[in-house]
Amino acid sequence: MSGSPILTLDNVTKKFGPVTVIDGVSVDVLPGRVQVLLGENGAGKSTLIKMMAGVHQPDGGRILIDGEEVHLPDTKASEKHGIATIHQELNLVGSMSIAENIALGRMPRRFGLVDKRKMKDDARAALALIGLDLDVDQHVGGLGIARQQLVEIAKALSLNARMLILDEPTAALTKREISALFSVVEDLRERGVGMVFISHHLDEIAAIGDSVSVLRDGKFIAEVPATTGEGELVRLMVGRDIDKQFPRRREFSGAPETLLEVSGLSTKGMVNDVSFSVHAGEVVALAGLVGAGRTEVVRAIAGIDPYTSGSVRVRGKKLPPLNVGAAIRAGLGHVPEDRKVQGLVLGAAVNENIGYATLASTAKAGIVDFAGQRRRAQEVADKLRIRMAGLDQAVGALSGGNQQKTVFARWIVAGSTVLLLDEPTRGVDVGAKVEIYELINAITAAGGAVVMVSSELPEVLGMADRILVMSGGHIAGEVPAESATQDAVMSLAVRDVKRELEDKQMKDES
Amino acid sequence: MNKVAARPGLGGATFAKFLANNGALVGLFVLGLALFIATPDFLTGPNLLNIGIQASVIAVLAFGLTFVIVAGGIDLSVGSVAALSAMGSAWIFSQADLPGWLALGGGLFFGALSGAVSGLAVAFGRLPSFIATLAMLSIARGLTLVLSEGRPIPTAPAVSFLGSNIGPVPMPIVVLVIAGTVAAAILNFTVIGRYMYAVGGNTEAARLSGIPVRRVLVTVFALSGLFAALAGLLLSGRLDSAQPQAAVGYELDAIAAVVIGGASLAGGVGRISGTLIGALVLVVIRNGLNLLNVSSFWQQVVIGLVIALAVGVDSLRRKSARH
Numbered sequence: 001m002s003g004s005p006i007l008t009l010d011n012v013t014k015k016f017g018p019v020t021v022i023d024g025v026s027v028d029v030l031p032g033r034v035q036v037l038l039g040e041n042g043a044g045k046s047t048l049i050k051m052m053a054g055v056h057q058p059d060g061g062r063i064l065i066d067g068e069e070v071h072l073p074d075t076k077a078s079e080k081h082g083i084a085t086i087h088q089e090l091n092l093v094g095s096m097s098i099a100e101n102i103a104l105g106r107m108p109r110r111f112g113l114v115d116k117r118k119m120k121d122d123a124r125a126a127l128a129l130i131g132l133d134l135d136v137d138q139h140v141g142g143l144g145i146a147r148q149q150l151v152e153i154a155k156a157l158s159l160n161a162r163m164l165i166l167d168e169p170t171a172a173l174t175k176r177e178i179s180a181l182f183s184v185v186e187d188l189r190e191r192g193v194g195m196v197f198i199s200h201h202l203d204e205i206a207a208i209g210d211s212v213s214v215l216r217d218g219k220f221i222a223e224v225p226a227t228t229g230e231g232e233l234v235r236l237m238v239g240r241d242i243d244k245q246f247p248r249r250r251e252f253s254g255a256p257e258t259l260l261e262v263s264g265l266s267t268k269g270m271v272n273d274v275s276f277s278v279h280a281g282e283v284v285a286l287a288g289l290v291g292a293g294r295t296e297v298v299r300a301i302a303g304i305d306p307y308t309s310g311s312v313r314v315r316g317k318k319l320p321p322l323n324v325g326a327a328i329r330a331g332l333g334h335v336p337e338d339r340k341v342q343g344l345v346l347g348a349a350v351n352e353n354i355g356y357a358t359l360a361s362t363a364k365a366g367i368v369d370f371a372g373q374r375r376r377a378q379e380v381a382d383k384l385r386i387r388m389a390g391l392d393q394a395v396g397a398l399s400g401g402n403q404q405k406t407v408f409a410r411w412i413v414a415g416s417t418v419l420l421l422d423e424p425t426r427g428v429d430v431g432a433k434v435e436i437y438e439l440i441n442a443i444t445a446a447g448g449a450v451v452m453v454s455s456e457l458p459e460v461l462g463m464a465d466r467i468l469v470m471s472g473g474h475i476a477g478e479v480p481a482e483s484a485t486q487d488a489v490m491s492l493a494v495r496d497v498k499r500e501l502e503d504k505q506m507k508d509e510s
Numbered sequence: 511m512n513k514v515a516a517r518p519g520l521g522g523a524t525f526a527k528f529l530a531n532n533g534a535l536v537g538l539f540v541l542g543l544a545l546f547i548a549t550p551d552f553l554t555g556p557n558l559l560n561i562g563i564q565a566s567v568i569a570v571l572a573f574g575l576t577f578v579i580v581a582g583g584i585d586l587s588v589g590s591v592a593a594l595s596a597m598g599s600a601w602i603f604s605q606a607d608l609p610g611w612l613a614l615g616g617g618l619f620f621g622a623l624s625g626a627v628s629g630l631a632v633a634f635g636r637l638p639s640f641i642a643t644l645a646m647l648s649i650a651r652g653l654t655l656v657l658s659e660g661r662p663i664p665t666a667p668a669v670s671f672l673g674s675n676i677g678p679v680p681m682p683i684v685v686l687v688i689a690g691t692v693a694a695a696i697l698n699f700t701v702i703g704r705y706m707y708a709v710g711g712n713t714e715a716a717r718l719s720g721i722p723v724r725r726v727l728v729t730v731f732a733l734s735g736l737f738a739a740l741a742g743l744l745l746s747g748r749l750d751s752a753q754p755q756a757a758v759g760y761e762l763d764a765i766a767a768v769v770i771g772g773a774s775l776a777g778g779v780g781r782i783s784g785t786l787i788g789a790l791v792l793v794v795i796r797n798g799l800n801l802l803n804v805s806s807f808w809q810q811v812v813i814g815l816v817i818a819l820a821v822g823v824d825s826l827r828r829k830s831a832r833h
Contacts, residue, residue, distance in 0.1 A: 304718060328720040342718050345711035347778050356708055356719035363701045370699075410719065 004067060005030050006163045006194040007052060007083065012061035014047055014218075021047050024061070025220040027213050029163055029194040034185065036197050036205050036226060039215035040237055040457060045198050048215070049165045052196065053085045054078035084156030085165040088172075090148050094141030099123035101140050102155045126158035127151070130184045146177035150184065163194040170199055171291060175502050182208050200289050202230040202494055231487065238457050238486040246462025247437055251445040252281025257315070259331075259449040260418045262301060265310035270296040272473040274310070278418070278449040283440060285464035286453045288493045293473035294453040295337050298420045301451075302334040303327040314418060328357055333411025335404070337422040337453075343407040346396030350388050351377045353395045353406050357414040380409040384439065401432025408439055417448045424452060425459060437463055457486050469493050533823050534770050534787045537816075541791065545798040552801055559680055561790070561797050563748070566682035567592075567741045569789035571760055572767035573693040574625075574737025576785045579768050580697065581730045582710035582777025583639035587628060589760035590650035591735050592742030593753070595621035596665070597654045599743060600752035603666035613666035618739045624650055625735020629728035639731075647761070655754050662751040665743075673747030682744050689740060694782035702729055710777025766813070767792055770820040791816065 005028040014022040022044045029035050029052075037045045050056040051063065054072035062069050065081050072078045075085075092101050099120045100107070108118040123136040132150050140148060149169055156164060166185075170178045185195065185208055197209060205212060209226030214236040221236050256279040265274045271293045278284045286294040300307045303324040312319045314330040327334075336342035344353050354377040362369045377391055384405045388398055395406055404424065411419060421440075425433045440450055440463060454460050460467055467479040469492035477492040529536055545552040571588045578585040599617025602608055624646060631642040672681050697703040705726045708716040717723050741760075746752040771788030773780030795816060799809045 302718070324717060325720045325722060334718060336718055341712075342714050345708050345715050345778065347711050348707060352704065352708070355704075356716065356721060359701050359704055359721075366700050366702065368699055368701055368704055 003031055005064070006066065007081075008062075008064040008067075009048065009051065009058075010062040010064060012048075012051060012058040012063070014044075014051065014056060015059050021218045022051075022058070023218045025213075025215065025218070026061075027196075027220075029196055031162070031192045031194045032189050033210040034189065034195045034197050034208055034226075036199070036209035036212040037215065038205070038212050038233060038237060040455070043215040043237075044218040045215060046167070047218075049085065049167060049196060049198070052078065052083060052165060054083075079159065079161075082160055082162040083165070084159060084161035084163070085167065086149060086152050086156065086169060088168050090145075090152050092140045092148055092152060094139065096140060097137050098127075098134060098140055098143075098151055099136040101151060102126050102136075102158055104155075122158065126154040129157045130154050130187065144177075145172045146174075146180065149173075149181065153184065157188075157193075161193070163196070164188065165196045167198050168200070169197075170201060170204060175506070178204070200494065202233055205233070230491075234487050234490045238490065246459065247434065247441065248283070248463050249441045249445070250281065250465070251441070252447055254280060254447050256280055256282070259315060260301070260451065261313040261316075262297075263311055263313075265297065265300060265307055265312065267296055267300050267305060267307045270473050271300065271307070274470075274473075274475055276468055276475065276478075278451055280417075280447045280449055281444045282465050283444060283450040283452060283463055285460040285467045286451065286470055287455075287457065287460045287464075287467050287489050288470035288476070290455060292470040292493065294470050295422055296473075297470070298334065298422050298451065298453055301327070302332055302420055304334070328414060328416070331415070331417040332420065333357075333414060333416030333418070334420045335407050335411070335422060335424055337426070339400075339403050339407055340396075344395050344403060347394055349392045350381065350386065350395050350398070350406055351391035354380065354409045354413055357410050361414075376413050377409070380412050381406075384409055384412070385435065399432075401428040401435070404428055404432070404436065405439075408436070418451070419443055419448065420451045420453075422453045423455065425454075425456070433459075457489055460484075460489065461486060471495055531772075531827075533827075534772060534784060534791060534820060537770075537820070538787050538791050538794065541794055541798070545794070545801070548798070549801045552798060557797070557801075559683070561793050562683040562686065563680050564797065565789050565793040566686040567745050567757075568760065568763050568767055568792060569686055569786055570689045570737055570741040570744060571757075571764040572771075572785045572789050573689055573782055574734035574741075575761075575764045576693065576768050576771075576773060576780050576782055577697070577706055577730045577737075578639070578734045579765075579773045579775060580710050580777065580780040581706040581726060582713065583632060583727070583730065584765070584775065585625075585628065585643045585731065585734045586640065586761050587624065587643040587646035587650055588734060588738040588741075588764050589757040590647045590654070591621050591624045591738040592745065592760065593756040593758075594624060594650040594654045594657075594742070595735075595739030596669075596742035596746035596752040596756060597657050597663065597754065599669055600663035600665050600746065601657050603669075604663055610666040610668035614668040614743065617669070617743050618736055621739020621742065622732045622736040625738070626728055626732040628735070629731030632731065633724035633727040643731075651758075658752070658754045660754055662753050664751050665746045665749075669743050669747045670750050671747065672744050673750070682748065685740065685744055689737065690782055690786055693737070696733070697782055702726060706730055707778055710779075712778070763789075763792060766817050769824075770817060772824060774824075788820075791820075 007029045009025060009027045011024050011026050012022060013024055025048060027035065037048060039045050047056060051058055054075045054077050063072060102123040103119045108115040120136050127134055130150060130153060132154060140151060169181060173181065205226050211223060212226050213223050214221040216237060258277050259280050261277040263275045266272055274297050286297060288294055299305045301312050303319065303322055303326060306322045314332060317330060319330055320326050340346060351374060355373045359368060362372055374391060386402050386405045388402060395403055425436055443450055452464065461484050465481050467484055467489060469476045469489055471493055476495050479488055551557060571592060575585050575588055595617045598620035599613045602616040603613040628642045628646045631637045632639045672685060674681050705721050708721055709723050709726050713723060742757060745756055767788035768780065768785050770791055771784030773784065792813065795812060796809055799812065
C-alpha cells in the first residue's frame with residue numbers, strides 16, 4: 001500500500017513575529033494512509049496544514065514532495081502538486097450549481113461560451129469518483145454540510161488531487177454522515193490517496209487513522225499508531241508542567257455571596273439549558289472544545305446575543321436580555337474572544353478605548369469629563385502596566401498583550417465586579433499571560449467574580465476554582481479544581497451529549 | 511521599544527508627517543498662493559467675503575455630513591433635505607398669521623425630522639445608509655415639489671435675515687462660523703460625539719462596550735438633517751425665496767468636502783476643521799478658475815481630479831501608517 005511519502009515536512013519552523021508557533025516538526029504523508037494530526041487548540045495543527053497548502057511558508061526546515069525539496073509560495077503551487085485542502089469553512093459558492101462549483105475557475109469553453117454539457121459530464125464523473133449520485137444542476141447552497149463536503153472532495157479529486165487535507169471534517173456532521181464520509185475515505189485509501197486528518201474526537205482516530213502525530217505548543221511530541229488508547233493520546237496531548245505558569249491565589253475572605261446566577265439558559269441552536277452560579281472571590285472556567293457553546297453562553301449573559309429561555313441574575317437582580325448597557329450597569333464586564341474585531345476600536349487612542357464604557361456615566365450634561373477620564377485611564381494603565389507611548393497612542397499599535405490589558409482596563413475603570421473573560425490570553429505572550437492571571441487574582445481578591453472561557457486546558461486547571469465542561473451546547477459535567485485533571489476535563493469535553501442521545505436513538509431503532 | 515516605534519522623532523519625518531496629516535490645509539495654502547500670483551483679483555476683501563458666502567452653504571451641509579461619515583455611514587439626501595426644509599419654512603410663512611421665527615424653527619425641524627427618519631431606517635430597519643438616504647433624497651425632493659407646486663415661495667424675514675449683512679459682515683459667514691463651532695464641539699466634547707467615532711471605528715466593539723449604537727445612528731442622521739436644513743435656509747435667505755430645485759447635487763459637493771478634509775468613508779476618522787478646509791478648497795478652486803476665465807465645464811474636470819488626488823494621497827498615508 002504505502003510507498004515513499006507524497007509530502008514530507010522536514011523539521012519545519014514557523015514564527016509569527018516573536019512567537020514561535022511551529023518548532024522543528026516533521027511529518028510524512030504516505031500514499032494510501034491517513035495521517036492524523038492531534039493536539040490542543042493552538043498546538044500548531046492549522047499552521048502545519050497551512051504550510052502544506054502553501055498558505056504559510058516555513059521559516060526553517062524543508063518541504064519535500066516526492067522526495068524533492070519544493071517551495072510553495074501560494075495555494076496554487078500546492079494544488080499543482082496535487083495537494084487539496086477541505087477546510088471547515090467550505091470553498092463553495094452557495095448560489096451556483098454543483099456542476100459550476102466543480103468547474104469553478106476552469107469552466108470548459110466552446111466558441112467562447114461555457115460548454116454546459118461538458119461541464120455537467122465532468123461534474124458527474126467527479127461525483128462518481130466517490131460514489132455520489134446527485135443532480136449536478138442543484139444549487140450547492142441547498143445541500144447539507146455533509147453533502148457539500150463530499151462535493152468539495154469530488155472537486156479536489158477532479159483536479160487530480162493525490163493528497164487531501166481534511167481539517168476537522170466531522171465537526172459539523174451527525175453520526176450517520178460521519179460514517180458516510182469515512183467510507184469515502186476508505187475508498188480513497190484503497191486508491192492510494194494520501195490524507196491528513198484533523199479531529200478533536202479521539203474515537204474517530206482509531207476508526208479512520210493509520211498513524212498519529214501529536215503536537216503540543218508547536219513542538220512534535222510523538223508519532224504513535226492510530227490504535228493507541230485514548231487515555232494515552234490525551235496524556236501525550238496535554239501533559240506538561242504548569243504549576244509556576246499559573247499563579248492562582250485565593251485571597252478573598254469575605255462572604256461567598258452569589259454574584260452571578262444563570263439558570264436554564266438556552267439560545268437558538270447553540271446553548272441548551274445551561275445553569276450555574278458564581279460566587280464572590282471565585283473563578284469559574286467554562287472548558288470544552290471550540291464550538292461547544294462556551295462563547296455563546298458568555299455573550300448571552302453579557303446581553304450581546306438573545307436567548308430563547310432562562311434567566312441571568314447579577315446580585316439577585318434579573319438582567320433584561322439583549323441589553324449590554326443594563327448588564328454593564330449591573331456590574332458585568334465582558335472581555336470578548338477577538339479583541340481586534342469585538343473589543344477595541346483599533347484606530348482610536350488607548351485613552352478612548354479605556355473610556356468607552358464610562359463615557360456616559362461620568363459625563364456632565366452630555367459633556368465628556370476629559371480630565372477625569374484621562375486621570376482614571378492613566379491610573380489603571382499604570383496599574384496594569386500597559387506598555388504604550390502614551391494614552392494618545394492608537395491602540396492598534398500595541399502588542400497583543402497590551403491590547404488585551406486595555407480591554408481589561410475598560411472594565412476596571414467601570415468598576416465591574418463580574419468579569420466574563422473569553423479566551424483572555426489568546427495570542428498573548430507568556431509574560432503578559434502571567435500579568436493577566438495576576439489581574440484575575442486581584443479581581444477575585446477584591447470580592448469580584450470571574451467566568452473564564454478558555455481552550456487552554458493548563459490555564460483552566462491552573463486558574464479556575466471550579467471547571468464547567470461544555471460539549472454540544474450542554475454542560476457535560478463539573479469538575480472541582482482540587483480533583484481536576486486534564487484527562488478528566490478532556491474526557492468530558494469529548495463526551496458528546498447530543499451524539500450520545502443519537503446513539504441511543506439508533507440503538508432503539510435497530 | 512514602543513516609544514521608538516510610536517515617535518519617528520527626527521525633524522524631517524515629523525514635518526513630512528505634518529504635511530501628510532494636513533494635506534488639505536497645505537493644498538489650500540498652495541492654491542491660495544498660486545491664485546495670488548496668477549491674478550490680482552483673488553486676494554481682495556470683496557473676493558474673500560464672496561468665497562466665504564459661497565462656502566457657507568456647502569460647508570454647513572458638509573458639517574452635518576461629517577457626523578454621518580465619522581459614524582461610518584453616508585448621507586446622500588442632504589441636498590434634497592436642504593431644499594425641503596427651506597420650502598417647508600417658506601410654506602409655513604405663506605400660511606398667514608404665523609410668526610417668522612416659527613418659520614425658521616419649522617424649517618430646522620423639517621430637516622431634523624427627515625434625517626431622523628433616515629436614521630431610524632438605518633438603525634432599526636437595517637437598511638444600508640446609502641440606500642436609506644438615496645430613498646430620502648428622492649422623497650424629500652418630491653415633497654419639496656408637492657409643497658411648492660413647482661413654484662418658488664418667498665421666505666420669512668427671519669430667513670431672509672440669514673442672507674443679509676450685519677454691517678460689513680455677511681450673515682452666511684457668521685452662521686458658518688457658529689455652525690462649525692457647534693459641530694466641532696459636538697464631535698469633540700460631547701459623549702454622543704465620541705460615540706460617533708467609536709461606532710464608525712468598530713461598530714461591534716462599540717456595542718460590546720455598552721454604547722447605544724442605534725441611538726447614536728439616529729442622532730447622527732438627525733443632526734445631518736438639521737445642518738442640511740440650516741444650509742437650505744441660508745441658501746433661500748440669500749435668494750429671498752425657496753426654490754423647488756434648490757441645492758440639486760449639493761450632496762456630492764458636501765461629500766467631496768468631507769473627504770478632501772481627511773475623513774474616511776470607512777468611518778471613525780474625520781474632523782470639522784478638515785471639512786471646512788475641504789469646502790474652502792472646492793470653493794476657492796471654482797472662484798479662482800472663474801477669475802481666470804476658465805470655463806465652468808473645465809472646472810468640473812478640475813474638481814474631479816482634486817477629489818481623486820486628495821483621497822488617493824489620504825489612502826496612501828493610511829497604508830504607510832499601517833506598516
